[in-house]
Amino acid sequence: MQSHNHLAMQYKTDPPRLQAATDWPATREEGLQRLSDFVDRAGSHYAAERNYDFGPEQRTNVSVLSPYIRHRLISEAEVAAEVIAAHGLSASEKFIQEVCWRTYWKGWLESRPAIWDRYVQDVVHLKNADAQNDLMQQVRVACAGETGIACFDAWARELVETGYLHNHARMWFASIWIFTLKLPWQLGADFFMTHLLDGDPASNTLSWRWMCGLHTRGKTYLARSSNISEFTRGRFPQTERLAPFAEALTDDGQLENAQPVKPRKKLPSGDVVLLVTDEDLNPETLTFDDARVRSVVMLSGLEHGVTYAPRVTRFKSAARLDARARGARQFWCTFENLDCSDRHAAERLVQLANGLPFVCAEIPVGPTRAAFEPMLDVLNAQGLAVHFVRRDWDDAFWPHASNGFFQLKSKIPSVLQRLGISG
Ligand SMILES: Cc1cc2nc3c(=O)[nH]c(=O)nc-3n(C[C@H](O)[C@H](O)[C@H](O)COP(=O)(O)OP(=O)(O)OC[C@H]3O[C@@H](n4cnc5c(N)ncnc54)[C@H](O)[C@@H]3O)c2cc1C
CATH class of the missing domain: 1.25.40 (Serine Threonine Protein Phosphatase 5, Tetratricopeptide repeat)
Incomplete structure (x- = not known):
């Protein structure tokens, strides 16, 4: 190493x-x-x-x-x-x-992809079913930081203004969202995914599920005024109205049957086209076995089931540019950018392959994979394989x-x- x-x-x-x-x-x-x-x-x-x-x-x-x-x-x-x-x-x-x-x-x-699919469906359902009613109005008030609970309102604004929250604030915020305001956890997780610069389908969705007792069954997290005061060093000395207890939610037992993660495979030898996604913007430290990178395609617009705030989109775009510049120094080959939200993107990728197989750092469960899968089907139908590179750490x-x-x-x-x- x-x-x-x-x-x-x-x-x-x-x-x-x-x-x-x-x-x-x-x-x-x-x-x-x-x-x-x-x-x-x-x-x-x-x-x-x-x-x-x-x-x-x-x-x-x-x-x-x-x-x-x-x-x-x-x-x-x-x-x-x-x-x-x-x-x-x-x-x-x-x-x-x-x-x-x-x-x-x-x-x-990774071993329970259905949890992500179900979360995305729940968000869509809640937003559509409740678009006009009281629930979505309460969600808007919470996200605008207008609940009257000073610490919660400050964190809602901090998240939108900075793209970050401290871990403890994320816990208090989620607890108040779920147990005090009694809002659906999925819409809180969606608010986080929209605004966090580190918004991550696994850490975010599963932390929210953990908060409401869906991960470690029955174990919940209750935000308390004394704890908030102590660990914010008195910035929020007294918080009224907090729920006195946090009763675990119960849900979706069937979804939790784990599928074993597929073993890592050896890459093909010979020339390949490297695909780079926002999931791994460090192409120069990937290992390619005996494969030789002949060209690189930087993929953007792979976003299924999430809407990112402009600050997050800007962070991702700038990070992609940085990865491209580093990659260009490493690989000395042609680089293309491809916006995958374009409806002709899959056909364009077929052209860019020029008959060569693709390699790509593994795309974990989440919005990027969900958006890439339909393109993968098109590539496979054209006889073009995509070989995923799993890093040693994950493996x-x-x-x-x-x-x-x-x-x-x-x-x-x-x-x-x-x-x-x-x-
Ligand atoms: C409701 C909720 C939602 C969250 N959503 C996300 C998310 O979308 N993306 C995300 O990256 N983290 C998420 N976290 C985890 C954690 O809050 C952040 O990773 C951490 O606050 C990032 O700040 P840091 O880099 O200063 O962390 P540090 O305390 O410096 O920790 C170092 C690194 O360890 C990892 N880490 C630390 N704590 C956690 C944790 N609890 N879970 C997973 N990784 C951790 C991160 O990579 C972090 O950069 C969430 C936590 C909660 C309670």
């Missing part, structure tokens, strides 16, 4: 920046810079301070790396390697476990993600060792 210590060293001489969650340049360099700024605080400082939400202007106690990791501008493996090199696994255990929560959610959803962890997080957590040391990431 290649270390990125040299990049970290380059920045080590500068004082750490006050990490604010209001400015998000969408480049790999920025992700590496943030990692470098944060790495010294990823050990005991993180374990002690991570639950505090000091407000958008002060995010020194968390890494604010999620938009970068979510789009794989930087990878989980790079982050883990850097942090473990600085602290060792034992002192950075808490941080590494948090990184692995993302992996766990992704692996868990090593996902087999441990089919049940509870604690199963995966117990495997972290051995899996990291197998990946060559150890302190």
Whole structure:
């Protein structure tokens, strides 16, 4: 596993920046810079301070790396390697476990794709069925930050204005949405997906389900005034009107039967066309076995079942441009951009293949895969195969993600060792 210590060293001489969650340049360099700024605080400082939400202007106690990791501008493996090199696994255990929560959610959803499909259907149904009535009016009030619950209203506005919320704020917000305002969790998850720069189908949908007792059956999360006051350092000293208890929702048991994740396959040898999606904007660190990349197609517009806010769309576009520039330095071949929302996109892709097979970093369950699948059918019908590249990190962890997080957590040391990431 290649270390990125040299990049970290380059920045080590500068004082750490006050990490604010209001400015998000969408480049790999920025992700590496943030990692470098944060790495010294990823050990005991993180374990002690991570639950505090000091407000958008002060995010020194968390890494604010999620938009970068979510789009794989930087990878989980790079982050883990850097942090473990600085602290060792034992002192950075808490941080590494948090990184692995993302992996766990992704692996868990991968084996239960029906959960995503059902969520998308529920959102459409709720919005259509209730377009004119009271429920959608209440949702609009909540999303505008006009409920009269000061902390909740502040987080609703912060999310829209910055594209980010602290983890604890996400928990309090979701709890108040579900148990105090009694709104459907799916519409809260949709509000998050629209505005979060790190909006992720697995982490988001499954965290919302976890909040209402649908993940660990019966286990819910209740936001309490004293907890909010303590962990916002008194920014919200007293919150009235909060639900006194959080009764678990019950639903959809049939959907949860896990399908084993398909094993990783070897890539074909010879010339291939590389497809790059927003799910993995780090094409230069993919491994291609004996395949040779002859051209690259940057895909945009793969968005089924979500509507992104302009800020999120801008982040994704800028990140794609950055990936293209890095890829161009690596591959020395022709690059094309393809907007997949164009109805002729699949035919255009057939032309761009020029008879060669495609390779593509694996597209996990979610809006990108759902939008790509119909194109895949067209390509397959033309005899064109798409070979998916799964990263070592996912391949090593996902087999441990089919049940509870604690199963995966117990495997972290051995899996990291197998990946060559150890302190
Ligand atoms: C209701 C709800 C919805 C959420 N939706 C998303 C989402 O759409 N996308 C998303 O990336 N995260 C989501 N999270 C998880 C978590 O809140 C964010 O990953 C975290 O706040 C990002 O900030 P950070 O990078 O400063 O995290 P840090 O605390 O610095 O953690 C480091 C990294 O670990 C990962 N991580 C940390 N906590 C979690 C977690 N609970 N679940 C999964 N990964 C985690 C992230 O990659 C993060 O960048 C959600 C949590 C809740 C409760």
